Amino acid sequence: MLKKLDDNSIDFIITSPPYADNRKKTYVGVPIKEYVPWFLPISLELKRVLKSDGSFILNIKERTVDGERGTYVLELILEMRKQGWLWTEEYIWHKRNTFPGKWPNRFRDAWERCLHFTKQKKFKMYQDEVMVPMGSWAEKRLKNLSKTDKKRDESKVLSGFGKNVSNWLDRKTAYPTNVLHMATECSNVNHSAAFPVSLPEWFIRLFTKEGDIVLDPFMGSGTTAIAAINLNRQFLGSEKNTKYYKHALERIKEIGRESLKNKTKNMQNKKQSTMTLWQE
Structure with a gap:
């Protein structure tokens, strides 16, 4: 799908790819040792299609194996910097509703990384849109x-x-911190690892304006699409899993298009948002 896109055509990218060795029954799974070489061709294409003043948010978190936290995310950051990416910032998504548990050498995992990459030091950022x-x-x-x-x-x-x-x-009002306190969403979107709509919405408000194009190459249940529609942005996405792909289309039809219809009634001289989705 990415190879079909023109150079410098996307305003903002946000995605949460399958984590290493997680959810093997759904996505087959990428072994930890193979994760970085698996993702690098994807990140290179993302860099090609992203506009020079655009941003890329990568939601990812290392897993623990045999009592030790993995390092593949850190290794990926270093390799992406070699590709020419700038690791501009790291936001923390604090998951407020994590399920309680007990482990012999750690506590429950209640946060994930949202890594911010750019192609240059000067990029589009609308800080006043996320004041608190x-x-x-x-x-x-x-x-x-x-x-x-x-x-x-x-x-x-x-x-x-x-x-x-x-x-x-x-x-x-004041500018927020780089820690985002948001609950997770799973059962209501038929996806085992869905992030809340509020997460992509926050970043979309921060890095884009109405009419800009938002890309999510690992679409899942279509959460980023819903966020883009709610904020009158255009959207591109892809999803490998047929079940999730179909469910994303249903969500857009039932929720997104109705939301878009209601908003465009009150908008004059503004473009109507569009959605384009691929399935491999």
Whole structure:
């Protein structure tokens, strides 16, 4: 599917590929030792189709084998940098509803990586679209400002991260952290490893504008498609598993198209979002 796309044609890519040796009954499974060489041809194609100012979010997490955390994700990052990718940032998805359990040498896994790759240092990023409320701390902290709060004061350790606290007076919102607190979704979308719609929605708002093209090469149950439709973006995707592919089309028909129909009624002089999906 990727080879059918033109160079520099995609505004934003977000995907969660099958993790190494996970869900073998569904996706056959990629052995840990083979994961990096398996993914590199894919990441190279993604780099080709992504626009120069676009972003790529890779949701992935190492698994534990024989009591030791794997390193294939770290190895993949290093190899992708050799391809010319910039590892710009790492966001953490905190899964608020992870199921309790007990292990002899660790605690339950409640987070996953969302690795941010770009092709250049300057890229599209709309930070104001993901602002969050200031929170209750602001009322107390900003009530009585000291002299040092009213100027850019250097930190005691000379880190270069000095700040002017008074700049936040009368502000209702602030920029978020790089930790995203979102619950998982599984049973309601007929997929064993679905991320919530809110996850791709957050990144789509951050890195794209209406009408931009969003790509998910491992579509699963179509969650990224739904997020793109909800935000009036165009969408491209592919899915190898026939069951998930058909279910994604059903979700788009039942949820996505209805949502798009309702939104376009109130929109004037704006493009209607489109969806294109492939099955291998």
